[in-house]
Amino acid sequence: GQVFPSTLGNIVLGAEFEDGSVVIGESAIPGARKRVRRLFLWPEHPAAYPEAVAAILTANLIVIGPGSLYTSVLPNLLVEGISRAVRQARAVKVLVCNVATEAGETDRFSVADHVAAIEAQVGCNLFTYVLANDNFQVALPDGVLVRPAAGLSNKYRLVEADVIDAGDPWRHDPGKLARALLALYYEVGRREPSRRPYPSV
Template sequence: MNELDTSGAGTVDGRGSGHSNGHSNGHGNGHGGHGGGDDAEGGRLNGYADGDAYVRHTGPKVVALGGGHGLSASLSALRRLTDDLTAVVTVADDGGSSGRLRRDMGVLPPGDLRMALAALCGDDEWGNTWSRVIQHRFRCDGDLNGHAVGNLLIVALWELLDDDPVSALQWMGRLLGAHGSVLPMSAVPLDIEADVRGHDRTAPTLVTAVQGQHALAKTPGEVLGIRLTPANPPAVPEAVAAVRDADWVVLGPGSWFTSVLPHLLVPELAAALVETKARKVLALNLAPQPGETDGFSPQRHVEVLAEHAPELEFDVVLGDRDLVDDVDELTRAAAGLGGQVLLAPVAVGDGTPRHDPARLAAAYGRIFTARERIAPWR
């Protein structure tokens, strides 16, 4: 198997498709208890806020940022490699069940948080069952129609815990036996506004302000840039601390303008991403998203990110070897971020643009185990 070339902003064409070995994480079965983890070599004994219990973590400290299906795919892969995993999730959804709860109750949109929790559920009977339960949507003629069970559980916990979003998500994670933690990137609901050229099909050169994640995800035309409302929102302190304390930070894959880039517009979180000593991976999408990133090449995704966060650097840009047409251009774009390219088979292989968790885990595993050959700690 080829190793990462660290002589410069090189390209690695990963031809292996081996599966990574999972780690025992010592989590309880959902009853709120956490047993001691494996006494694996290199494990860290950390205090755990559950009585006098402790948990020994195996694997690196990893923070994954994003939202929606892209973050879910990344978490499903990463939980196979480490049990010290934190998801930092965007909170700008304004559609569907999340949008209704947000408007009716003034809460954070819970949908992307729920999906992250579901992705962290184990592969045993407990995990599979609870993942299905919280993802289940009611189908009826009444007000519950379309609501996801997990969304309602999260909002109920927020109400019971005096709108403490972090504690509520910790309780949900304990119920599910989640293999990691989930945090919102901000404690206030956010709105996304974008400048879009050609949103009005009758005026293809006109630049229009499009408001809301739901509208932006379906917009025709070219998205030129995004901003958040309120501007300069506060970050959740625990999310900032997790990024600063991480060994690895993974950004993407996911809807580029509505799930990935919003993290870079929260000042405290953006500063933590720039200043952390963690090594960083940018995981690319497998295909452009209709409307939001129509016509985007892999390198254009990288360039747009650099435009929104010019000081942010990455060690590795991860793409699928069969879906990158211009490797030289992607290598050039990655070098602009200070990193190199790893090409590996990460798609499901049936022609649909979906990440395969086992293949994605194998790619992340190659990156993590090559850590001494990537770059010195900053």
């Protein structure tokens, strides 16, 4: 596979919190331990990397996440050319929700909270499917495991599967996640033949 940056610009990430305070720098955001009202890039409106845009537009399957919501997933989507390409692409588009919350970023977030945060920062219509963990029989502190998707808007199609790493329940199991994503992709392909060709495995 290939890895492309979302932009070649020298970009700094910043956040405005619900109390009106502002921090600059990726590491400062979770350190503030406050609810984010708005993320921003500086300089504003960086140009998207053309090869990244081309890869998105020709993809069969687009997977958003998992990863740190405010400091990994969302910053790439704040590059307007990237989010625009995701919206324009004909691919099957899936948000993979984190299995565990992150201190200072997503404390006590549910699946619906993750989706709402993305909508608040970059708008709607980025993805159709939300893949969430449904294995809650793991030992994690109260409030850390991302809870079920109660309250998720019916404009999204929820797919639930056991995707948690039994030995490290803070994280996804790569094999389980890959199988869940491919199962979803093939199911969509059966219902919507225009989604083909299938990706190689």
